[in-house]
Amino acid sequence: MKNEVQMKGKFHYRLSGWKYNTGIRVVMFLLLGVIFYTALYAKLVPQVFDITLGMKSEKTIYAPEQIENAVATEQAKEDAAKRVQPVYRIVNLKNEVISDAIFDKLSQINADEEVKFDDKVSIYRRVIPQIISDLTNDAIKTLRNSGQYNDLLLEQMQSGLDEQKYPLPEEVYFKLPRLTKEDLAEMRPVTKDIVTKLMNDQILDAQTARAKVAEVVNTSKLAKNTSREMVTEIARALITPNKFFDQKGTDDAKGQARENMKPVYINKNDVLVKAGDVITEEIYTRLEKLKLLKDKANHLPQVGLGILSVLLCFVMFMFVKQSMMELKYNNSQLVMLILIFAMNISGMKIISFLQNVEYPIIGYLAPTALGSILIAILLDAPLAFIASVIFSFIASIIFNTEHDLLFDFRFGLVSLVGCFSAVFTIQRASQRATILKAGLMIAFFSMLTITSMLLLEDHFQQKEVLMSLAFATAGGLATVVFVIGLLPFFEASFGILSPLKLVELSNPNHPLLRKLLTETPGTYHHSVMVGNLSEAAAESIGADGLLCRVGSYYHDIGKTKRPSYFIENQTNIENPHDKIDPNLSKSIIVAHPRDGVEMLKDFKMPKPIRDIAEQHHGTTLLHFFYYKAMKLAQEENSEKGIREEDFRYAGPKAQSKEAAIVGIADSVEAAVRSLRNPTLEQIDSMVTKIIKSRLDDGQFNECDLTLKELDTIAKTLNETLLGIFHSRIEYPSEVTTKKPGA
Structure with a gap:
């Protein structure tokens, strides 16, 4: 848990200014709602x-x-329909049957000697066209009954046959009666073969096919010119079109072409x-x-988006309200949170501009986890989880390319998994390399999530898979780059002391720590010991142990201005306080917190570190110099009164658990070090006495340490000191009886 500060109305100097103004806090949350509304407006409101x-x-x-x-689609359909070729149907009318029927009639009438020549001519003039017409109509009727041909086609067939009907020349009717039985027998197969052969071709124009009849007849075995002439004319009469334009088929083909045309x-x-x-x-x-x-325009989407933005804002507000974070009261940190949200959402919006219908997977490139990592490092991990859910929800809207859907769960799920993996990895980060590890975890789990979704869909392409995984990997690495670049900006601008920054400040090569070590080695050793004690005590109650440890390293930096006036640095020298007035000694001693703060400010140290240096003594009393001053006044019979207030540190009292813990550890370490051979009972008594003294003196009134936590701190300090001074502790004597031979 980050810095927990009990912000109560009675601490006016902590609650003054815009940073702790309730009205401004409400405006900040409204601004967050406006950011949500603005970010989603283009996607949800036309x-x-x-x-x-x-x-x-x-x-x-x-x-x-x-x-x-619609216009271009309709034009494309019309163009496709125009490209469709006319549809023709090939119909077998079985004209060879008509040939047999004609020759049967010729054989019958010519063989009848009672029928006069003129009557035969008359009969042929009437009967032969009738035979052709009747058998043709019967063929069409058969086709109609079969159901294979539509009525329009049959009508077009009938019309085509009528239009291209071949009228037999008049002289044919006068020559037919003169044909003998032998002539007809010889002509029948030749005529039938010619009709069958020519009708096997696709005939659209019968006149063209009929022109070939004479040539075919001349190659036949018929010897008589009359027979050849009659076969030629009869064959021409039997040659009809067999390829007909199918209007309905053509219309259907055009319709199919229109349907097949993509929009x-x-x-x-x-x-x-x-x-x-x-x-x-x-x-x-x-x-x-x-x-x-x-x-x-329809204004209902605007209303819906407004409600959605309020709900998202309400989630953040309630979580912050129920937490114990400093963000609950500190508007400066709230500004930082809003800025992180704005930057993260802006990054998603920029990536969304690169998306298109063909490549929606570009959305995986967005560094969605950027905000989650920054919040986890700079503010609080649980808050980062809540923010991750909101970021993922927003990503599912921003990266949605389906106009008929509000959300695309794919981008939301990948973002959620990536954000969660980053927060889990980055918690309690102590090195910058942890950020790189978080980026690799984002890339890995994002790729794993994408792979699972593609396998579930089961209709992916190799190119899509490779590009999706590549974008996810690039997004994870881009997140690392942005986090590393932005983290110092937030730390410096908002005075945030992240764990990574604390680890950097704990480096012994820091100029102030090197100064502390070289000029006041005793104070340096004391600070390191206080750091160990305070870190263990803080972690035992859930406070920020790392802040306590690093704050302890710098809490006495002010002693470097007058190192010889502090007992831990008085090695092989006389104590200068023995020769000066206790009031002067008091002034020198109580000045070191103030001097330390000034030095820390000069080095632009974060405020939490400065607060520990300023508050670790609170307003405690310098008992030694107070009683020394009283003793001198009594010896001199001075009428000047010695006030206790004049021998107290300037304060303020500890405002946080961490400052209070460092103050306790500082007093405990100094007191125990003053004991020649500390025992376990002496350490326990000393720790209890110091804590009780500070509690009775009201030094914990302005921080939220509870009595239970103070008890836990005391036990932890005892255990830690036991480990430090174990070689010098005198345990109660015990009578040990050695067994024979032992």
Whole structure:
């Protein structure tokens, strides 16, 4: 737990100014809500423009999301339909059957000698066209009954056959009756073969096919010219179109081509309207569909976003209110928290601008865990977990590229896992290298989460996997770079003493510690001992042990101004206090906290360190010089009164647990060191006496140490001192009886 300071109304000097003003704190939380609202506005609330039909656009308008370009899509469909070739159907009308029917009629009538020649001519003029027509109609009827052909096609077939019907020349009817039985027998197979052969081709124009008949007949075995002529004409009459235009099939093919045409999209951030363009009906409809028109805007999303922002802000407010962090009262730290939120969300927004529909996975590049790490180091780990949940929730909205969804759980989950892994890694960090470790953990667990989601979806591509993992790795490493770069800024700007900074300040090569060691070695040793004692005591009650240890190293730095006036530095020299007035001695002694603070300020040391140096003595009484002054006054029969207040440290009293603990450890270490051969009972009695004396003197009235914690501190100090002075402790004598042979 970070610095816990009991902020109560009676400590006016701690609660004065804007840093502890309740009204300003409320404004700060409202500002946090405004940040949430502003960050999510573009994603959740469509932008609207004051536009009317026919006007010129005053600004360039970009598509807030991917949308289908209806006009372009329709044009693409029409173009696809135009590219579709006409559909034709090949129909077998079985014209060879008609050939057999005609020759059967010829054989029958020619063989009848009772029928006169003129009657035969008349019959052929009437019957042959009728046979062709009837059998053709029967074939079409059969096709209709089969259900394989639509009515429109059959109608087009009938129309085509009628249009391309071949009329037999008149002289044919006069020559047919003169054909003998032998002639007809010879002509029948030839005619049938010619019709079958030519009808096997796709015939759209019968005239072209009929032109080939004479050539084929000339290659036949028919010897008589009359037979050849009649076969030619009959075959021409039987050659009909067999390839017909299918209007319905063509329309269906065009319809299928339209359906297969993919929609044409206007991608996110594409220009919808350029500045100066006239708003046409098409553009107006498009803007209306995207809900970008001001006069038709829906304000409900704004209300919803406002409620959502308030809820997120309320979560942070309640968590801080229920905690014991200094942030609960310190508006300076609240400003830092809000700044971290603003920077982290800004980073996510910048990465979101690089996203598009084709590569939404760029969102994995965002250093979402940046804010979580900074909060964990600078403020509090539990607060970092709550912030991580909010960051992940916001990431699921900002990186969502699906216009029909409010959240994309993939980015939220990856962000949550990355933030949590970072906070778990960075807790109680004592080295800068821990930040790098946190970045590697972010990258590893983010990649693991992405891999699990891709495997669950089971329709990923290798390129998508590699790019997703690469972006996640880059995001983790980028987080490390930003944290290392921003951490000193926050530490210096807000006076935050992070564990990493404390470890740096504990380096013996620090100029002040080197000065302490070289000029006051006794004080240096004393400070190290106090550091060990105070760290153990602080950790036993959950206070900041590292702050106590480092604060102890610097708490007596003011003694370097007059080192010989402090007993731990009086090696082989006389005590100068023996020869000077106790009031002067008092002035020298009580000045070292003030001198220390001034020296720490000169080196721009963090305020918590300065507070420990200033407050570790509180307003305690210098008993030795007070009683010495009283004794001298009695010996001199001086009428001048000796006031106790004049022999007290200037204070202030300890304002934090850490300052109080360092003060206790300082007194305990000095007192125990003064004992020649301390025993366990003497140490316990000394620790109890010092704590009780400070408690009775009201030195703990302005910090939140409880009696139970004071008892725990006393036990811990006893145990620690036992380990330090174990070689000199005289244990109670015990009678030990040695066994024979032992």
